Amino acid sequence: MTAPPHQSRSRTPDTQQGMRRRNLSRVMYTLAAEGPLSRAAVASRIGLTRAAVSTLVDELLRSGMLEELGPERPGRVGRPGSALGVSGSGPAGLGAEIGVDHLAVCVVDLRGQVRTRAERQVGNRGRDPRSVVRDLAALLRRAAIEATAEELRPAGLSVAVPGLVGRDRGTVVRAPNLDWHDIELPALLSELMPDEMPKALPVAVENEANLGALAELWLGEDTPGDFVHVSAEIGIGAAVVVDGRLLRGTRGFAGELGHVPVRPDGPACPCGSHGCLEQYAGEEAVLRTAGLESGAHARELLAERAAAGDKRVRDALHTAGTALGVALTGAVNLLDPRLVVLGGALAPLAPWLLPAAEEELARRGASPAHGIAVSRFGSQGPLLGAAHAVVRSVLDDPAGTSATI
Amino acid sequence: MTAPPHQSRSRTPDTQQGMRRRNLSRVMYTLAAEGPLSRAAVASRIGLTRAAVSTLVDELLRSGMLEELGPERPGRVGRPGSALGVSGSGPAGLGAEIGVDHLAVCVVDLRGQVRTRAERQVGNRGRDPRSVVRDLAALLRRAAIEATAEELRPAGLSVAVPGLVGRDRGTVVRAPNLDWHDIELPALLSELMPDEMPKALPVAVENEANLGALAELWLGEDTPGDFVHVSAEIGIGAAVVVDGRLLRGTRGFAGELGHVPVRPDGPACPCGSHGCLEQYAGEEAVLRTAGLESGAHARELLAERAAAGDKRVRDALHTAGTALGVALTGAVNLLDPRLVVLGGALAPLAPWLLPAAEEELARRGASPAHGIAVSRFGSQGPLLGAAHAVVRSVLDDPAGTSATI
Numbered sequence: 137m138t139a140p141p142h143q144s145r146s147r148t149p150d151t152q153q154g155m156r157r158r159n160l161s162r163v164m165y166t167l168a169a170e171g172p173l174s175r176a177a178v179a180s181r182i183g184l185t186r187a188a189v190s191t192l193v194d195e196l197l198r199s200g201m202l203e204e205l206g207p208e209r210p211g212r213v214g215r216p217g218s219a220l221g222v223s224g225s226g227p228a229g230l231g232a233e234i235g236v237d238h239l240a241v242c243v244v245d246l247r248g249q250v251r252t253r254a255e256r257q258v259g260n261r262g263r264d265p266r267s268v269v270r271d272l273a274a275l276l277r278r279a280a281i282e283a284t285a286e287e288l289r290p291a292g293l294s295v296a297v298p299g300l301v302g303r304d305r306g307t308v309v310r311a312p313n314l315d316w317h318d319i320e321l322p323a324l325l326s327e328l329m330p331d332e333m334p335k336a337l338p339v340a341v342e343n344e345a346n347l348g349a350l351a352e353l354w355l356g357e358d359t360p361g362d363f364v365h366v367s368a369e370i371g372i373g374a375a376v377v378v379d380g381r382l383l384r385g386t387r388g389f390a391g392e393l394g395h396v397p398v399r400p401d402g403p404a405c406p407c408g409s410h411g412c413l414e415q416y417a418g419e420e421a422v423l424r425t426a427g428l429e430s431g432a433h434a435r436e437l438l439a440e441r442a443a444a445g446d447k448r449v450r451d452a453l454h455t456a457g458t459a460l461g462v463a464l465t466g467a468v469n470l471l472d473p474r475l476v477v478l479g480g481a482l483a484p485l486a487p488w489l490l491p492a493a494e495e496e497l498a499r500r501g502a503s504p505a506h507g508i509a510v511s512r513f514g515s516q517g518p519l520l521g522a523a524h525a526v527v528r529s530v531l532d533d534p535a536g537t538s539a540t541i
Numbered sequence: 542m543t544a545p546p547h548q549s550r551s552r553t554p555d556t557q558q559g560m561r562r563r564n565l566s567r568v569m570y571t572l573a574a575e576g577p578l579s580r581a582a583v584a585s586r587i588g589l590t591r592a593a594v595s596t597l598v599d600e601l602l603r604s605g606m607l608e609e610l611g612p613e614r615p616g617r618v619g620r621p622g623s624a625l626g627v628s629g630s631g632p633a634g635l636g637a638e639i640g641v642d643h644l645a646v647c648v649v650d651l652r653g654q655v656r657t658r659a660e661r662q663v664g665n666r667g668r669d670p671r672s673v674v675r676d677l678a679a680l681l682r683r684a685a686i687e688a689t690a691e692e693l694r695p696a697g698l699s700v701a702v703p704g705l706v707g708r709d710r711g712t713v714v715r716a717p718n719l720d721w722h723d724i725e726l727p728a729l730l731s732e733l734m735p736d737e738m739p740k741a742l743p744v745a746v747e748n749e750a751n752l753g754a755l756a757e758l759w760l761g762e763d764t765p766g767d768f769v770h771v772s773a774e775i776g777i778g779a780a781v782v783v784d785g786r787l788l789r790g791t792r793g794f795a796g797e798l799g800h801v802p803v804r805p806d807g808p809a810c811p812c813g814s815h816g817c818l819e820q821y822a823g824e825e826a827v828l829r830t831a832g833l834e835s836g837a838h839a840r841e842l843l844a845e846r847a848a849a850g851d852k853r854v855r856d857a858l859h860t861a862g863t864a865l866g867v868a869l870t871g872a873v874n875l876l877d878p879r880l881v882v883l884g885g886a887l888a889p890l891a892p893w894l895l896p897a898a899e900e901e902l903a904r905r906g907a908s909p910a911h912g913i914a915v916s917r918f919g920s921q922g923p924l925l926g927a928a929h930a931v932v933r934s935v936l937d938d939p940a941g942t943s944a945t946i
Contacts (some may be wrong), residue, residue, distance in 0.1 A: 385877020392874040409905035462805045466871040469797035472790020500814035505791045
């Protein structure tokens with residue numbers, strides 16, 4: 137768990153006070169990644185004096201973000217120091233997900249452990265946003281009660297949605313599969329927020345593909361800082377990570393791989409264009425080619441049938457994989473990512489999508505430097521990404537957090 | 542001329558010494574953008590005390606990067622301060638360009654003024670890199686002599702090439718229109734560098750489309766920090782700028798718009814793929830459709846004929862513009878840039894390319910937030926970008942530069 141380049145720096149001005157806040161962040165990230173460690177070990181890792189680190193650590197102990205774990209285990213050279221670790225109580229990340237077919241929330245502590253999780257299957261397509269948020273608030277209430285029992289205090293709420301979110305990180309501009317347009321989600325949430333939740337909880341809304349990609353960036357093993365993350369719920373989403381940072385785009389709409397033209401004169405797409413990737417590799421297109429009905433468990437059915445050797449299903453996934461390869465050829469030529477990651481609902485279909493996509497990329501001389509990998513988070517990615525986004529905002533500026541909670 | 546976010550920060554560690562170097566950079570950028578200014582005015586703009594700014598200014602005056610311009614003009618409130626300005630002598634940027642049909646060099650001072658420029662028409666396609674570099678060295682010698690006469694000292698050399706450059710910013714991995722592969726340009730340059738040039742001059746090599754985009758970013762009026770810059774010499778190149786930074790890609794190959802598939806089963810491309818944008822909008826494709834022969838002045842001929850109303854040429858450019866619109870639809874969906882800029886050799890063809898490209902983007906619901914603009918630098922962009930890249934490396938770390946020259 138390393139800090140993205142400059143992320144903590146960008147928040148605070150270049151003053152003595154700003155330097156102190158950035159150094160607090162470095163202590164937290166170092167202990168989150170490598171702890172437990174003594175003060176001396178932290179000092180040597182971040183290149184500050186032991187005295188400077190002690191002052192920073194005292195502040196972090198007082199605000200409950202670190203804890204003293206007692207003497208280091210013997211066998212090390214030198215006088216044993218007291219080991220420090222990131223606290224398992226105190227500020228925590230609260231993540232939520234509004235899916236087409238479900239709602240979910242989870243709480244992650246500063247150590248990165250999922251401490252509580254609640255989910256509810258519910259069809260949200262075309263439902264009034266207020267009643268969806270009311271159901272979500274009930275789950276949030278449960279999570280808040282459980283968090284309090286474990287001495288955890290949510291430092292913020294991040295909500296994953298299957299749609300385009302404005303740069304304000306609040307407005308759901310367009311979520312076609314929910315049939316939502318211009319919904320001010322934070323206002324609705326604050327109105328319906330349960331009493332158990334801290335007052336004035338900061339809320340951020342984020343596209344689910346973006347959060348899935350961030351989960352991969354932050355939690356994946358050996359995930360590089362440059363990759364394209366392709367996922368799907370009903371449509372096809374993607375997120376672009378460059379130099380360890382999510383590329384959001386001017387309006388917040390970057391990563392719309394599903395509307396990259398595969399054949400300029402192909403079938404009409406609800407977006408107004410023709411021959412978009414979604415018309416070849418979106419869930420409905422694949423089900424149609426496979427001769428299956430769409431419905432709540434259509435994706436599971438696709439994976440089952442393909443695993444059982446159903447030729448029509450396998451052919452449909454091969455066709456989708458080829459179209460994905462054409463769209464990814466454009467992405468690789470424009471972005472030159474190190475890796476492409478198949479995540480979300482596409483991960484379980486990877487055994488049949490991946491070979492066709494890889495073949496198409498290779499045929500077009502556009503294989504990413506490190507090929508295509510399959511996410512190990514699958515459909516859990518967006519929710520994990522949401523909770524960890526809050527955790528990282530705490531690690532990025534521990535002083536800012538302790539002042540507001 | 543504002544510093545890109547974090548650029549000066551990223552070079553130096555977060556220590557007192559690093560802070561001093563970053564503040565020196567801020568003083569330089571402030572005076573480059575808004576000078577002449579008094580010490581007090583600089584202090585208020587960058588949020589430091591006047592005493593702190595005076596210390597920084599003294600150091601920059603000693604190293605010859607700033608100059609004292611005498612008392613400010615009267616009529617202002619308060620005691621008149623002495624106005625400071627960026628020096629018109631001392632460290633300077635040396636840029637060079639290796640084109641398919643020409644070589645060029647120029648020297649730009651810290652104020653951003655082009656002080657000397659030399660160009661030679663010469664067909665470089667298929668020529669031995671050593672003899673090309675020998676011709677370039679002769680131009681560099683002229684530029685060095687003229688720079689010395691004007692008390693300018695090149696602080697580095699940046700070379701624009703029409704091909705893919707590795708992340709080492711030295712190896713020309715592939716320049717198909719020169720027929721160069723894996724050429725270590727800095728080694729050749731250092732071997733053939735004229736004696737008039739400073740010893741151990743830092744050399745960086747860069748793709749010409751990237752430097753054209755940087756010229757647009759740094760010198761364009763109202764150019765936003767997020768755009769896709771499309772240019773052409775023989776092939777079609779592009780560069781992606783995100784948050785004021787060039788997106789280079791893992792291998793340095795980002796921005797290859799010319800090989801985004803427009804029709805997956807279209808004509809074979811020398812890159813190994815089929816239906817790439819270059820097969821519809823590259824110079825050879827357009828000339829073929831227009832019924833014209835390729836040759837040294839083919840592009841000028843296209844513009845002339847189109848201006849004269851030649852229907853076949855206009856139709857060919859319309860077809861090319863439509864294909865460009867399809868490829869850009871992919872780019873806009875993936876990147877959500879604020880603007881697309883047509884630059885390089887495409888700029889003079891814009892009156893006939895642009896309407897078709899805009900129409901296609903609109904039809905596909907993929908118009909960039911601020912549409913498509915035409916670069917005012919045209920084919921001068923890469924050379925200007927090269928010289929300014931060196932100027933900015935000086936402004937980014939004035940202390941580093943004064944130590945090495």
